[in-house]
Amino acid sequence: KAGVTQTPRYLIKTRGQQVTLSCSPISGHRSVSWYQQTPGQGLQFLFEYFSETQRNKGNFPGRFSGRQFSNSRSEMNVSTLELGDSALYLCASSLDRRERELFFGEGSRLTVL
Amino acid sequence: QKEVEQNSGPLSVPEGAIASLNCTYSDRVSQSFFWYRQYSGKSPELIMSIYSNGDKEDGRFTAQLNKASQYVSLLIRDSQPSDSATYLCAVGDWNQFYFGTGTSLTVIP
Numbered sequence: 079k080a081g082v083t084q085t086p087r088y089l090i091k092t093r094g095q096q097v098t099l100s101c102s103p104i105s106g107h108r109s110v111s112w113y114q115q116t117p118g119q120g121l122q123f124l125f126e127y128f129s130e131t132q133r134n135k136g137n138f139p140g141r142f143s144g145r146q147f148s149n150s151r152s153e154m155n156v157s158t159l160e161l162g163d164s165a166l167y168l169c170a171s172s173l174d175r176r177e178r179e180l181f182f183g184e185g186s187r188l189t190v191l
Numbered sequence: 192q193k194e195v196e197q198n199s200g201p202l203s204v205p206e207g208a209i210a211s212l213n214c215t216y217s218d219r220v221s222q223s224f225f226w227y228r229q230y231s232g233k234s235p236e237l238i239m240s241i242y243s244n245g246d247k248e249d250g251r252f253t254a255q256l257n258k259a260s261q262y263v264s265l266l267i268r269d270s271q272p273s274d275s276a277t278y279l280c281a282v283g284d285w286n287q288f289y290f291g292t293g294t295s296l297t298v299i300p
Contacts (some may be wrong), residue, residue, distance in 0.1 A: 120291065
């Protein structure tokens with residue numbers, strides 16, 4: 079059974095650019111969550127999608143957005159990148175909103191120069 | 192702001208010893224509790240989940256939950272060098288999860 083797949087794994091951008099990250103959840107999992115991980119802040123919740131709808135959103139500016147497709151795959155977008163956006167972005171899937179065990183992908187490491 | 196607190200460590204134990212990791216949380220309505228292991232440069236991996244008061248054992252791992260005191264712990268028996276990692280505590284309510292910043296564990300051969 080394939081795990082959570084995130085692409086790209088590594089990327090380098092410059093300030094002001096935008097980036098789109100992709101996440102394919104475990105087959106059958108319908109809930110996808112996104113987290114930002116930095117050494118100082120730990121894992122910070124970005125948003126959760128279920129049935130193509132954003133169910134919850136963390137305390138991040140509107141530059142961070144996402145969406146989920148009918149096949150449960152999800153994308154997140156960060157516009158007008160800032161240096162502080164450099165982080166590991168982790169996607170996690172779970173069976174549904176009641177089954178709360180999260181399974182993480184390997185992450186997308188974003189460096190903003 | 193809901194908080195999940197862990198001792199950042201580093202925690203060092205000799206091989207074969209018991210490692211004890213602790214976590215406290217601020218929100219009494221939290222319903223689900225998890226321990227994740229994260230190796231350096233890797234993503235978090237689920238080790239244990241616990242939902243009710245008491246102990247839950249899985250191999251060398253035991254999770255302990257005390258909702259009245261708002262703490263959850265993880266015991267690792269017969270610690271191995273391969274257990275060296277950062278351990279993340281996660282607490283969930285009906286809406287989302289809150290993660291601690293993790294405890295770094297080093298098992299010394």
